[in-house]
Amino acid sequence: MDSENSGSIAFHKQMGFQEIGRLPEIGRKFERWLSLVLMHRLIGRTP
Incomplete structure (x- = not known):
């Protein structure tokens, strides 16, 4: 996901996802x- 999409990042964190890395300036759009x-997020874990 785009690093500037704070809403999506917050949603995924609420669902139990962890940030494991960032790739800066990986592409252009x-x-x-x-x-x-x-x-x-590990499968089978609840948030």
Whole structure:
């Protein structure tokens, strides 16, 4: 997900996801650089 999408990051954290990494300026869209946030949740765990 885009690192600037704080609403999505907050939602995923509420669902039990953890941020495990960031990839800065990994791609371009509409003439701007995007960074990627990697999130992870183990299957079977409840939030």
